[in-house]
Amino acid sequence: MKALLIGKNLFMLMLVVSLLGGCAASNSNTSEDAGKKNGKETIEFVYWAAAGGEEKGFNDLVSKFESENPDIKVKKSQVPPPNQGDYYTKIQTRMGGDDAPDVFRVQYQKIGEFSSQGALMDLTDVVGKDKENYNPSLLTAVTYKNKIYGLPHHTDTLAVFYNKTFLDKLNIKAPDNLKDAWTWDQLLDVAKKIEDKKLAPNGIAANISASSAYRTLPFFFENGASLLTKDLKKANVNTPEATETLAFLQKMYKNYMSKGNSMKGADDPNMLFTSGNAGLFITGNWMIPLFEKDMKDEWGVTYMPVKDSAASDLGGNGLAVPANSKHSKAAKKFIAFMGEKENMKTFVEEGLFLPSRTDVKGPFEYQIKDPKMMNLFIEQSQTVPVDLAKTVTIPEFSKVNQALGDSFEALYTQNASPEKTAKELEEKINSILK
Incomplete structure (x- = not known):
């Protein structure tokens, strides 16, 4: 951004x-x-x-x-x-x-x-x-x-879409409730099996670019980390939890994602998934019409992976x-x-979309083949941490997000270490917040 x-x-x-x-x-x-x-x-x-x-x-x-x-x-x-x-x-x-x-x-x-x-x-x-x-x-x-x-007015949020044919061939059933969501390790294990069986060249694609680098934040909060301190006045990235999160995302990119699916890469992650060149896809409910058009019934969706807790993106x-x-x-x-x-x-x-009011109840008449599918996103949207919302709405967040995207690009494509990335990102954010 x-x-x-x-x-x-x-x-x-x-x-x-x-x-x-x-x-x-x-x-x-x-x-x-x-x-x-x-x-x-x-x-x-x-x-x-x-x-x-x-x-x-x-x-x-x-x-x-x-x-x-x-x-x-x-x-x-x-x-x-x-x-x-x-x-x-x-x-x-x-x-x-x-x-x-x-x-x-x-x-x-x-x-x-x-x-x-x-x-x-x-x-x-x-x-x-x-x-x-x-x-x-x-x-x-x-x-x-x-x-x-x-x-x-409304919200939307992230989840993990998957190629049904690939998971059927692997005899893997995607979680159908939040309490059974894949862990980080399980997500990468599914991606590895997709690649090992040569079902797709990439286990995972992600709809996260430099302008939407903030979509990485759920992973931080899932691991007990954060981008900023509680009072939002300083960076809080140079911590063991944040460094571990950076290491996980670097591993996911280097081992299971297209090299063009970086923060500033030229690959279209939507095309990677719909063409069968990625087996899993981290993206939001707004993509459902495209999947229905291009993939028919060959796709499904499950929850965002968890670590210490569940979390998702503040969209809408x-x-x-x-x-x-x-x-x-x-x-x-x-x-x-x-x-x-x-x-x-x-x-x-x-x-x-998903309602921002909690008293707007279903059944919803969504114009998709399986309207009940949206219940997963409604449930997932309730996992957006309040502190994440506070972080992405500070007055300086455009600049913070740009620094976040630049740091992830270095982490992904320049082989920067998670420790160095955490230290430098903390310095960049503190400079912005002065």
Whole structure:
């Protein structure tokens, strides 16, 4: 993940000027009236959406919102996702130039950057009244200094997909409940058997790249390690537990993964798995439609491996309102609507996500062959440690994640020792957090 924020001081200056301008507009009775046409107030919603269910989910809910709120029009501005462009840079430029959208989609890993700079509207009065009904890790992700700055809209998480044919030939049954999840050693043993029997050239593939290096963090927490200290002020990587985790991941890469499946490698891990060139695949529930299309019934899924405990990745996205939105009341009404139980259930069903509210219950009508399969991901999402959520939502996390990706690339492709990697990564992170 590249650090996408423009210079902090410049952004703060632009934002302050914008907020002062917004106050002046409010005093002249123009702020909430601006954008009204034919008696309707228009709010702009900026978001990205994968074609298919996710896009349909947004379209259906916007139509429903407008039907229930005939005095509000939602202008949908769909743009490329963050990993395909300069999504956040454009959002920040608009906010600094007094042209902020009213609601925008935001990754949990980015909310801390915005909220720490005073760039987001406090949504505690909207989300806080139902806070006991949200997954604690996701609520933590949108909270800064005890105030809530985003709606935890949905989540997704990692698991281990497998080639059914390969495991059948090895007479291996994948675990079907969390308490029986493979251990680290068992995962590597399955990968070794796949390669030894020449079923595939690679035992494992992983959907973890430099921009998503944070997807390695579940392995740290499974082993009693962490990236940061409890107070989030210093690195905590140069420890026996973290070093052991680095050694395990290095072993997994060197012995059982394609050399092009490194943090900055050119291999497409999705293709490795769907083409039969990898027997196991660490990735998320969002890949299910591709597997159904390209592999038919030749795949299955099981839980993330465990060591001392279970853990998984903090995935998904939230919705936020810029502090200088000109239509804050209508924007908050839209946020509240998107967070309602029935509407959240609709979105996660259509987009193939997991609900962030724990009181959104099934049965879910997911548009896949076996909708019950998603229960595994719902259960796995409950294993995301709160401290992991706190780590990936600190204001400096973009830079921390970049350092993490660089360190793993050296660990994988330059044969750096786990001990040296732990020491150097700790120094890099401490330099960032100063």
